[in-house]
Each structure stands twice: as structure tokens, then as C-alpha cells.
Amino acid sequence: MEKAHKLQKASQLIAGTTDLPTIPIIATKVLELLEKPDVELDEVADLILTDQVMAARVIKIVNSPLYRTAQEISSVKRALVFLGFRHIRELALTCSFLEAFQGKDGVFDIRTFWEHSFGVGVVSKLIAQRARYHDVEKAYLAGITHDIGEVFFSYNMQHDFQKVLDEIKGRPHKLVETEERYFGTTHCEVGELIAQSWNFPPQYQEVIAHHHAPENATLEPTLVAIVNLADLFCSVRQLGYEGSEWVSFNLAEEGAWGILKNFAPHMRNLDVERFCYELDDKVSDIRELVKSVFEGMEV
Structure with a gap:
């Protein structure tokens, strides 16, 4: 489906919402x-x-x-x-x-969402450091905000979004493809429009729009590739959403890996298995972070 059509559909969904965050x-x-x-x-x-x-x-x-x-x-x-x-x-x-996004009830557990979001932020920062990317804080923030469109679906399209999650749970179905079938758009386009309404910098908007297709990025494809890979790493290290337990990937086949290697040729020597083990050490820290942030507060 054409990007313009998906953006138009996303705009219609958002226009029908009275409490956009x-x-x-x-x-x-x-x-x-x-x-x-x-x-x-x-x-x-x-x-x-x-x-x-x-x-x-x-x-x-x-x-x-x-x-x-x-x-x-x-x-x-x-x-x-x-x-x-x-x-x-x-x-x-x-x-x-x-x-x-606090104080609302959605389809998925909001703490699971934050564990994933903070996880992608932390791993994006780690990858950025390894790649010698010039702004690791930008990578962290881009990682945290990449899935804001998911929260919109979870809060505002609960009935249909529950069907989407039920369909992908335990099955090798991509979330964005299933969203497109149900809504005519995806969390990428919805998130992009929300980011525009918040006056996010264009580079962040691009990450939100293309984190599942970094090859389409034009402003900072390296940043988008970093977040894409962090998202994949988190999905296979118990920091994904319910229903993504099946996820696996071959780093060598990922377009984002090619983008990152072009930016930082030394990354070709990355010991992926060892890096994944290092991420395991971060999982408990990220969960503890989310717990501490929400402890005693309404979420």
C-alpha cells in the first residue's frame, strides 16, 4: 500500500480521536x-x-x-x-x-510497553556507542519514542487492536502487516503524525515512520538503522510485546545491518552472540527502571 494512502488513513483515525495525547x-x-x-x-x-x-x-x-x-x-x-x-x-x-500516556487503560500492559521502549532506547544507545555514532543521546531518545503509534492503537482502537494482537500471538505474522490489513495503516504512520503534532525534530519523526523499513530513510538512515536493530534485539531478549516470542532474525540479512556497516565498517567484526549476552545483563536493569519510575504513581 502506498505511503501517502497509509498517512491519509492514519490522519482520519487521529481526527476521529478527541483525546490525542x-x-x-x-x-x-x-x-x-x-x-x-x-x-x-x-x-x-x-x-x-x-x-x-x-x-x-x-x-x-x-x-x-x-x-x-x-x-x-x-x-x-x-x-x-x-x-x-x-x-x-x-x-x-x-x-x-x-x-x-499515563492514566489510561489499553489493550496491552503499559509496563510491558515501557519495558520495550526503554529497552530499545538503552540498546540503541549501546549500538550507537559501538558504531561511534555522533549523538548517543539522540539514539536513546529515538529508541524510547519509536513506538508511540502503538499506544494510540492500544488506547483508541481497542477492539480491533485486540484482534491484531490475537492474530499475531505465537505466530510468525508481522505486526505492521497485520495492522495494515485491519486499519489500512500502521503504528508507523500514526506515530509519525503524532510526532509532527508534538513538533518532534524531523530525525525523530523519521525513526518513528521508518523503524521497520530503515532503507526508506533519507535524513539519518544510520539512526533509523540503529533503532531498527535495537528493536529486533529487544524482541528476542524478552523485552518485546506479548505475541513476539517467536521472533528471530539473521543479522547478516537485515537491511539495517548493511546501513550500519556502511557507516561504521569496524562493526563488521561485532561478536553478535557476545553482544546479545551483554544485553541479557541489561534486561533486569530495564525492568527495575520501569518499576521504579511507576512505583506509587498512576500509569
């Missing part, structure tokens, strides 16, 4: 503030403290296994000093993404 205004202000060359850390901390949910999540995430602080951090300002300005942007977007 939005990025919290404080997160937007934080990101705008971080763009100022003379911004002070105290300004950012004071702004984050006006949103108690974001402030609490900043504390929880910075104390999670993801950042491995030497001792517990209990204040927003200390958290920001520890992170540095570059990582504040990463954390602000993470928290706003969490808040945009």
Missing part, C-alpha cells in the same frame, strides 16, 4: 529554556519543580540502574548537576513522554 507544557518550556546559551541550572531546576510529577520522575530515573549513581540523589538540582545539560534534555523528554 499532548506533550506537557512544562516539558516544552524546559526544552525551550535549554536552548538558551546562557541558561542557568537553577532556572531549569525551578521550572521542573513546578511540575511535581516530572520532578518526582526525574529523581526516580536518575536513581535508577540506568544512571548508576554512587549514592542516592534526593533533589532535582543535584540530579541536574549529576546529569549535565545534555542529559537534562534527554530526561525531560523521557518524563514528558511518560506523562503523555
Whole structure:
């Protein structure tokens, strides 16, 4: 099916929704503030403290296994000093993404979704580091946000999306192909339109749109390839959605692997089996991260 037709269908589905998730205004202000060359850390901390949910999540995430602080951090300002300005942007977007989708009931367990999303973010960062990609934080954020279209289906198209998940459970059916049959579009197009409405940078929009077909990327195909491979790795290391237990892949046959090797020829020597074992060590950390982020909070 033509991309334009799928985007048109996605637009129709979104137009029929009255409660499309939005990025919290404080997160937007934080990101705008971080763009100022003379911004002070105290300004950012004071702004984050006006949103108690974001402030609490900043504390929880910075104390999670993801950042491995030497001792517990209990204040927003200390958290920001520890992170540095570059990582504040990463954390602000993470928290706003969490808040945009909290407090709703969907078809799949939302914590499973976050385990997958954080998993893809963490693995994207690891792959980016191995490939010597210039912006590992961008890879992390692109990994976290790649499946926002799935949440739309889970919340807003519950009856039909349950049929989609039932059909692929335990079977070698691709999710995007099954979505296309049921909805005339996929989570890639829906997510792309949501990302546009949130004014996400074009590179993030491209990852969301093409993470299942990185060969179609034109802006930053390497970034899309990184997220594609991270998505595949997570699907076979117990960080996928229910119904993906059958998933397996041959790295040498993946188009994303070819893109990554062209960008970083040294990746040809990657010991894939050893890398997968390294990912196993991250699985429990990612689950602990999700648990800590949501503990005592409405999801």
C-alpha cells in the first residue's frame, strides 16, 4: 500500500480521536529554556519543580540502574548537576513522554510497553556507542519514542487492536502487516503524525515512520538503522510485546545491518552472540527502571 494512502488513513483515525495525547507544557518550556546559551541550572531546576510529577520522575530515573549513581540523589538540582545539560534534555523528554500516556487503560500492559521502549532506547544507545555514532543521546531518545503509534492503537482502537494482537500471538505474522490489513495503516504512520503534532525534530519523526523499513530513510538512515536493530534485539531478549516470542532474525540479512556497516565498517567484526549476552545483563536493569519510575504513581 502506498505511503501517502497509509498517512491519509492514519490522519482520519487521529481526527476521529478527541483525546490525542499532548506533550506537557512544562516539558516544552524546559526544552525551550535549554536552548538558551546562557541558561542557568537553577532556572531549569525551578521550572521542573513546578511540575511535581516530572520532578518526582526525574529523581526516580536518575536513581535508577540506568544512571548508576554512587549514592542516592534526593533533589532535582543535584540530579541536574549529576546529569549535565545534555542529559537534562534527554530526561525531560523521557518524563514528558511518560506523562503523555499515563492514566489510561489499553489493550496491552503499559509496563510491558515501557519495558520495550526503554529497552530499545538503552540498546540503541549501546549500538550507537559501538558504531561511534555522533549523538548517543539522540539514539536513546529515538529508541524510547519509536513506538508511540502503538499506544494510540492500544488506547483508541481497542477492539480491533485486540484482534491484531490475537492474530499475531505465537505466530510468525508481522505486526505492521497485520495492522495494515485491519486499519489500512500502521503504528508507523500514526506515530509519525503524532510526532509532527508534538513538533518532534524531523530525525525523530523519521525513526518513528521508518523503524521497520530503515532503507526508506533519507535524513539519518544510520539512526533509523540503529533503532531498527535495537528493536529486533529487544524482541528476542524478552523485552518485546506479548505475541513476539517467536521472533528471530539473521543479522547478516537485515537491511539495517548493511546501513550500519556502511557507516561504521569496524562493526563488521561485532561478536553478535557476545553482544546479545551483554544485553541479557541489561534486561533486569530495564525492568527495575520501569518499576521504579511507576512505583506509587498512576500509569
